Amino acid sequence: MMKEKKVSSRFIYFFGAFGGILFGYDIGVMTGALPFLQQDWNLESAAVIGWVTSAIMLGAIFGGALSGQLSDRLGRKKMILISAVVFVIGSVLSGIAPPNGHIFLIVVRIFLGMAVGAASALVPAYMSEMAPAHLRGRLSGINQTMIVSGMLLSYIVDYLLSGFSTTMAWRSMLTMAAVPAIILFIGVLKLPESPRFLIKNNKLDEAQKVLSYIRPAEKIESEIKQIQEMAEREKIANQQTSWGSLFTGKYRYLVIAGVGVAAFQQFQGANAIFYYIPLIVEKATGNAASSALLWPIIQGVILVLGSLLFIAIADKFKRRTLLTLGGTVMGLSFILPAILNILIPNANPMMIVVFLSIYVAFYSFTWAPLTWVIVGEIFPLMIRGRASGLASSFNWLGSFLVGLLFPIMTASMSQEAVFAIFGVICLLGVLFIRVRVPETRGYTLEEIEKFGESKQLKRTGA
Missing domain, CATH: 1.20.1250.20 (MFS general substrate transporter like domains)
Structure with missing residues (x-):
């Protein structure tokens, strides 16, 4: 049985949105770090520059695909927490890459990209499952705003850190990506699991408790029934297609x-x-x-x-x-x-x-x-x-x-x-x-x- 005290809907939406900020931050941070990395490692190969920059998107292709299947087994909340941990580890490893360690940095950024891809899929899914129906239409626009706000934040941090020495500048820029990931982890620890995931896994009492945090009492039973019907239709769809x-x-x-x-x-x-x-x-x-x-x-x-x-x-x-x-x-x-x-x-x-x-x-x-x-x-x-x-x-x-x-x-x-x-x-x-x-x-x-x-x-x- 869940032991969380009532979690406000504002808290839930804030940390749902914060996942978008983290996603955008990690996408944008290399923009400012790359010029210093080029100077420090004397990078002249266009192919290496391209791989270092794009490795995160290669990882995201796999992260996005895996996260959907894993979140159906482990839960949305647990997968967001795992993604935040990978963000922290990947950010720190990027910042301590060995001198001229092109391969090391590319591999680490592919690993980091798996978390980026997972976050890009999991956070909107969690938000849409927690939000009432009349708010779901706005979530796509709000999530986009949070992603680009994260990118802007990364550009500002890069600018503020650009006064460091060449080596310290890019290393600190990449390592700082761990900070929003830690904030996300702490916030998500206090969030409840998605009621949709709980119902699909026959945890009806827990789902009712979560919905009691974020819905009027008179709407809980009808929403549970609606989620059950939709889950059954999806199950049939997966079997027939x-x-x-x-x-x-x-x-x-x-x-x-x-x-x-x-x-x-x-x-x-x-x-x-x-x-x-x-x-x-x-x-x-x-x-x-x-x-x-x-x-x-x-x-x-x-x-x-x-x-x-x-x-x-x-x-x-x-x-x-x-x-x-x-x-x-x-x-x-x-x-x-x-x-x-x-x-x-x-x-x-x-x-x-x-x-x-x-x-x-x-x-x-x-x-x-x-x-x-x-x-x-x-x-x-x-x-x-x-x-x-x-x-x-x-x-x-x-x-x-x-x-x-x-x-x-x-x-x-x-x-x-x-x-x-x-x-x-x-x-x-x-x-x-x-x-x-x-x-x-x-x-x-x-x-x-x-x-x-x-x-x-x-x-x-x-």
Whole structure:
């Protein structure tokens, strides 16, 4: 029997949100550390730079996939605690990497990435299972805000630590990622287990007790019954479907739409900016990347403001309209610098950074949050677990490849040319939205499922 005293819903939502901050912090911290690491280890190999940066996303691909299965066995709370411990260990090991220990750091960051991938899947799942139904729609936007707030926090900490010696700067930046992980661990220790997990494991008394913390007494029994019915439907779905079911005629259309949106979000190149903005500024201006750490903060502020804008407008515009607007401006922001560079060879080199800021602004309130809104809405119940996992894996794969390949590409061609390639991918993403993705705002999950069966694209116009 559970012994927790009543836990306030605010406490639960705060530490649920704090998981997003931790996730964002660890994604962003290498942005400021990399220029100092390059100086300290005399890193000139574009491939090594790419691997050190992107290793965390490689680990996340596996962490996200494993966490879903393990959390069904061990519980959401226990898996978040395990992820926090891995965060702490991985952060400390990163900070004490042996001199010129490229392989050591890459392996440690793959290990750390498993926790990042797990947190990215577990925290929103825990939050949605604890929150009442009328708040679940906002959680995607709030979680996005917390992730980008974590990124901004990491950029600020990097900037504040940049006054240390070259060696101490990057080591302290990477080690400091342990601090929010420790805070998360302490907070989650006091949280109750998800009632959904307890009910699925026949711990009905404990589930009632948890729900009594966060629901009015008169709603507890009906919610327990609803969770039991949904668990039974999911069990039947898992028995009747397989990975092959995702690509049968009945589901193929919606699976391609959801997985495609998740993949395009990363292949459009946003993470090239977030991971490498100091190096981009260095290449554009000739100044040392370690002196360009204000730029990540600027990008972080734009991301946070954009995520807040999305929360304000999310339900006022169609999903396809926002994705079309965002993708078009993002594509032009990448392509125009290449055109202007040809027309005006002596143009100010910082022009590209201004265009990148425009890209980040539009990405922050369109593709960044809407991808996960669509992934949450578009898959029918019978395939939702597998299809969501596949979409997440493709998203992390795109993030990994962009992080790995960007320094290699810029070593062999101009930055403008590399971003122009990403710009073309952005415009292809818009075309994909217009042709392959149905509108989901305002439709029930059952109606969206019928779109997949009938492919009635006439009803999907933005």
